[in-house]
Amino acid sequence: MIGKLLRQILVSALLFLSVFYSLLQVDWVSMVPIDRAQVERYLGKLVWLSYSSQYREIEDKDVVDPVDDLLTRLCETNGLVRDSIKLRVVRASEENAFAGPDRYIVVHSALISNSVDEEELAGVLAHELAHIQKNHVWSTVKKELGLSLFFITMSGNGEQLAELTKILASSFYSREQETEADCTSVAYLCNAGINPEGMVRFMQRMSEDGDGYVPEWMSTHPNWEHRIATLRMAMKECEMKEKSSVISTEAWKRMKRYFGKSISASKSIGKDN
Numbered sequence: 502m503i504g505k506l507l508r509q510i511l512v513s514a515l516l517f518l519s520v521f522y523s524l525l526q527v528d529w530v531s532m533v534p535i536d537r538a539q540v541e542r543y544l545g546k547l548v549w550l551s552y553s554s555q556y557r558e559i560e561d562k563d564v565v566d567p568v569d570d571l572l573t574r575l576c577e578t579n580g581l582v583r584d585s586i587k588l589r590v591v592r593a594s595e596e597n598a599f600a601g602p603d604r605y606i607v608v609h610s611a612l613i614s615n616s617v618d619e620e621e622l623a624g625v626l627a628h629e630l631a632h633i634q635k636n637h638v639w640s641t642v643k644k645e646l647g648l649s650l651f652f653i654t655m656s657g658n659g660e661q662l663a664e665l666t667k668i669l670a671s672s673f674y675s676r677e678q679e680t681e682a683d684c685t686s687v688a689y690l691c692n693a694g695i696n697p698e699g700m701v702r703f704m705q706r707m708s709e710d711g712d713g714y715v716p717e718w719m720s721t722h723p724n725w726e727h728r729i730a731t732l733r734m735a736m737k738e739c740e741m742k743e744k745s746s747v748i749s750t751e752a753w754k755r756m757k758r759y760f761g762k763s764i765s766a767s768k769s770i771g772k773d774n
């Protein structure tokens with residue numbers, strides 16, 4: 502009698518799991534007739550509102566302009582529309598940057614202040630730009646959130662949005678997407694006349710000095726040694742345009758001075774510093 506009951510429970514559980522698994526495989530978003538551009542636009546705005554409520558935006562030209570100049574060089578030399586990218590800089594102590602829906606690129610101040618030169622900074626920007634151009638952001642958001650995407654979009658639920666921004670700022674892309682972003686970023690940098698070696702240097706330094714925090718661009722899958730090998734391989738294949746710097750020495754110094762004045766050099770600075 503007990504044996505029969507246990508069998509029935511086991512069969513029911515297996516049935517439930519198989520139905521649940523099948524439902525997870527369905528691309529619900531594609532089945533619903535939606536205006537993708539509209540949903541992305543709205544979601545991008547909500548994600549940015551949620552992020553900027555946690556991290557203060559920096560609008561000072563001494564900081565934003567040099568980053569903007571790098572992004573503009575990357576776009577113009579690769580046939581990409583610069584105006585469609587929404588660049589935002591926030592005051593945050595983790596050396597991170599990430600791409601959000603509706604072509605947002607959010608850059609943390611620590612990434613800028615701790616970049617040794619423009620090549621390091623440009624490497625990370627090119628990586629995030631590649632995630633946008635290769636449609637990684639939308640396809641992953643769609644896959645990760647499924648139908649709850651619509652509930653978030655319709656309700657603007659704060660907790661769910663905070664969770665989504667956390668996902669976007671961490672390593673949530675697949676191994677294939679990270680590899681594609683790395684190879685594409687090398688091509689972008691070569692076309693822009695910026696040495697892609699900066700990304701490798703930055704990655705090596707972060708892996709040696711890192712405090713365990715993993716920013717989006719340092720995704721652990723594939724691991725960083727593998728990623729450096731991929732970047733080096735891609736560098737061999739790309740034809741480097743004549744190298745020319747983007748940020749003037751004066752502008753670079755002004756940018757560093759800004760952080761020297763208001764942000765401690767210590768890595769232990771808080772989010773609101």
Ligand SMILES: [Zn+2]
Pocket residue numbers: 628632674679682717718719720
């Ligand atoms: Zn990435």
